[in-house]
Amino acid sequence: MLTAALRKELLLQWRSRAQFMAVFVFGAAALLLFSFAVGPVAEMLRQFSAGFLWLGLLLSSTLTLAESFHGEMENRAMEGLLLLPSNPRALYYGKAIANWLQLVLLGIALVPVMVVLYDAGTTRIGLLVLVIALGTAGLSAPGTLYAAMTAQVRSKQTLLPLLLFPLIVPALLASVKATSLIILGDPMHQVTSWIVLLAAFDAIYWSLCGLLFGRVVEE
Amino acid sequence: MHNDNHRFSRLPWVLLGLGIVFLAIGSYIGLFVAPPEALMGQVQRIMYVHVPTAWNALLAMTFAFFCAVVFLFKSDWKWDARMEAAIEVGVVLAFLLCCQGAIWAKPTWGVWWDWDPRLTTTAVLLFAFLGILALRKFVEDPVRRAIWSAVATIIAYVDVPIVYFSVRWWNSLHQLQSNPNTVSRQFWLPLRMNAFGILFLMTAFIMLRARVGSLRLKHELAPPPVPAGAIGETV
Amino acid sequence: MNGGMITGGWNFVVAAYSLTAIVLTIYGVSVITRLRTEIARSSEEQ
Numbered sequence: 001m002l003t004a005a006l007r008k009e010l011l012l013q014w015r016s017r018a019q020f021m022a023v024f025v026f027g028a029a030a031l032l033l034f035s036f037a038v039g040p041v042a043e044m045l046r047q048f049s050a051g052f053l054w055l056g057l058l059l060s061s062t063l064t065l066a067e068s069f070h071g072e073m074e075n076r077a078m079e080g081l082l083l084l085p086s087n088p089r090a091l092y093y094g095k096a097i098a099n100w101l102q103l104v105l106l107g108i109a110l111v112p113v114m115v116v117l118y119d120a121g122t123t124r125i126g127l128l129v130l131v132i133a134l135g136t137a138g139l140s141a142p143g144t145l146y147a148a149m150t151a152q153v154r155s156k157q158t159l160l161p162l163l164l165f166p167l168i169v170p171a172l173l174a175s176v177k178a179t180s181l182i183i184l185g186d187p188m189h190q191v192t193s194w195i196v197l198l199a200a201f202d203a204i205y206w207s208l209c210g211l212l213f214g215r216v217v218e219e
Numbered sequence: 220m221h222n223d224n225h226r227f228s229r230l231p232w233v234l235l236g237l238g239i240v241f242l243a244i245g246s247y248i249g250l251f252v253a254p255p256e257a258l259m260g261q262v263q264r265i266m267y268v269h270v271p272t273a274w275n276a277l278l279a280m281t282f283a284f285f286c287a288v289v290f291l292f293k294s295d296w297k298w299d300a301r302m303e304a305a306i307e308v309g310v311v312l313a314f315l316l317c318c319q320g321a322i323w324a325k326p327t328w329g330v331w332w333d334w335d336p337r338l339t340t341t342a343v344l345l346f347a348f349l350g351i352l353a354l355r356k357f358v359e360d361p362v363r364r365a366i367w368s369a370v371a372t373i374i375a376y377v378d379v380p381i382v383y384f385s386v387r388w389w390n391s392l393h394q395l396q397s398n399p400n401t402v403s404r405q406f407w408l409p410l411r412m413n414a415f416g417i418l419f420l421m422t423a424f425i426m427l428r429a430r431v432g433s434l435r436l437k438h439e440l441a442p443p444p445v446p447a448g449a450i451g452e453t454v
Numbered sequence: 455m456n457g458g459m460i461t462g463g464w465n466f467v468v469a470a471y472s473l474t475a476i477v478l479t480i481y482g483v484s485v486i487t488r489l490r491t492e493i494a495r496s497s498e499e500q
Contacts, residue, residue, distance in 0.1 A: 142374060149367050153357050163354060163371060166347035167378055170385035177389060197385060208377060212370045215291060235482070242478075246471060262463035265470040272474065311481045315474060322470045326463050420478060427485045434492035438499070 001087070005094025012071060013098055023063050024106060028113045030056040035117055042119055049120035050179035054135065054172055057107050061136070062161045064106070065143040068099050069151035092213035096144040096206070103136035104129075120183045127191065131178045134198040138171030139164075141205040148216055174198045224297050224429040231426040238419030245271075245412030253406055262326050267406075269319045271414040273337070275421045276316050279309035280344065282425070284376035287369035296440075299365040300432030302372060303355065304425045306348050312421065313345040336387035343382050347375040361439050 013020070034052040038044055045052075108129065115121045122128060146163045150156040178194040249267030256263035286302035289295075320338040321331045332338075351371045358364040 145370075145374070149354070149371075152363075153354075155357050159350070159354060159357060162350040163347075166343050166350060167375060169343050170378070170381045173385045173389050193388075197388075201381060204377065204381070205374075208374065212373065215366050216370055218366075250467070250471065260463050261467055264467045268471060268474045308481075311477065315477050318473055318477075319470050322466050322473070326466050417478075420482070424482060424485055427489050431485065431488045431492050434489075434496050438492075438496065441499075 001090040002093055005090045006097055009068075009094045009098035010101070013102060016067075019067060020102060020105070023060050024109050026063060027056045027060040027106060027110050030059055031110065031113050031117055045118040046120050047184070049114050049118035050176045050183055052118065053107075053110060053114045053179060054176045056110060057103065057136065058139065058165070058168070058172065060106055061103055061139045061143060062157075062164070064102055065099060065140075065147040065164075066150070066156065066160055068095055068144065069147050072151065088214040088217050089210055091217070092144065092148075092210055095148075096140050096209070099144050099147075100137050100140035103140055104133050107132035107136055122183050124182050128179065128182050131175060131182065131191075131195065131198070134195060134202060135171055135175030135178075137202045138175070138198060138205065139168055141202065141209045142167050145209040145213055145216060148213065171198060171201050174201070224300055224426065224433045227426075231423040234419040234423035234426075238416050238421075238423060240416070241412050241419060242416030245409045245414075245416050248412065249406075249409030253409055256406075259327065262323065265319060265323045267409045267413055269316070269323060270410060271417045272312055272316050272319060273341075274414055275417045276309055276312035276341065278418070279305050279312055279421060279425070280348070280376060280379070283309055283348075283372055287372040287376075290365060290369045291373075296365070296436050297429070297433060299369070300436060301425065301429045302369060303432045304428035306351055306368075306372065307428055308421055308424045310345060310348050310352065312417075313341050313348070316341050317345060334386070334390050336383055336390055339386045339390075340379065340383040343386075344375070344379060347378070348372075351375065361436060 031052055034048075034055065035045055038048060111128065111132075143160075143164050146160055150159040150163070153159060174194045174197045178191050178198070181191045181194070245267065249264050253264070253267075255261050283302050283305035286298045286305055290298035290302060317338065320335070320341070324333050324335075325331050351368050354371060355364055355368050358367060
């Protein structure tokens with residue numbers, strides 16, 4: 001049930017990969033704009049590079065998440081999906097995982113942009129990918145739930161970020177801190193603690209949102 | 220629907236009166252009777268309204284969470300009205316809290332905002348619950364509106380301790396000293412009076428606002444009235 | 455200096471207390487007004 005839902009989501013995303021390209025360009029443009037805000041001072045840009053990366057990722061995620069229920073809204077396919085015997089939980093996790101994978105890819109794609117614009121390279125690539133994976137998972141879980149709600153509402157472009165941004169503050173803080181430590185150096189080995197915080201946030205919200213999703217889409 | 224939040228019809232007014240009295244007396248004592256504190260001088264008196272506001276803001280949000288959970292289990296409209304009331308009152312108190320915090324911070328730390336974990340968590344909470352109020356404004360179907368805002372309230376409330384700990388941690392790397400927001404025992408009288416004062420006011424507000432919500436729901440859910448003229452007649 | 459004591463904070467204290475009173479009053483009035491409107495509307499419909 002979950003694999004079927006997941007497979008369908010991934011197929012849909014593969015078909016709309018032009019959309020992914022567009023979001024990537026948006027993210028990269030955001031990173032560029034952030035440097036204009038700070039000024040061409042290499043050392044300062046490097047200090048804030050982690051923050052810029054995650055802000056860029058956060059802004060891009062609103063586009064990705066909003067799109068994820070677009071198909072259902074177009075053809076009123078949501079009701080059709082729920083009439084199938086598969087439960088809403090499978091629908092939720094399928095979408096959330098697909099969104100997550102898209103965001104991880106986006107995050108990884110933006111790293112070279114960050115490296116170039118802010119001189120923010122690192123050798124600890126594996127750790128960076130782990131932080132990106134955990135951080136985007138924190139965005140995807142509540143984001144998918146809110147995307148389902150706001151897809152059916154007018155003014156959805158404003159509501160989704162309005163609801164999501166305050167909620168994911170802990171994930172944002174932890175991701176930025178961890179990424180910053182990876183790029184700038186971590187003499188006191190604090191990265192692990194932030195990663196644990198991220199993992200806890202993910203565990204809580206992936207279970208809670210899955211539990212509540214059924215109520216959100218019931219008729 | 221029976222008990223559309225009208226049950227104890229005089230109670231809110233009594234609480235309103237009591238609240239005003241307690242708050243007035245507590246504030247008077249805090250302002251003119253209690254001695255100034257050793258380090259902070261007169262500025263410390265702000266604590267006599269700030270701390271009670273903080274307790275009650277958290278209480279309002281906790282009650283909102285409670286109403287959200289009860290509503291999801293029982294699907295009884297009065298809990299939706301109560302939740303909406305608690306969220307609105309909580310937002311007002313949280314906003315007030317942030318302003319008081321800034322007014323306290325400026326003479327104390329020299330800046331309007333010092334990223335104190337409690338105050339920062341309040342700010343995040345404020346935005347989260349404002350978002351839920353916005354959600355309610357934009358969803359027209361009452362059933363969906365109620366269920367979705369209940370879900371959002373639960374999700375936001377669960378986040379509160381997580382936000383607090385992450386901000387505290389994040390801040391501890393820069394700030395070595397936490398804010399001396401504690402109040403020593405000799406100053407407890409104005410604090411307690413104001414705490415009860417705001418508690419009574421808050422309860423009254425929530426009860427009255429829940430009534431507003433219930434009346435609006437009754438209006439929304441009622442079948443449309445049959446027009447005076449028969450179908451086909453021009454008006 | 456004053457040994458670390460903050461002086462002249464009365465303006466801020468007054469600001470904090472008056473803000474509290476004003477916000478609570480305005481909100482209270484708005485709730486009561488809305489309640490009156492709703493009661494008037496519902497008795498009108500009956």
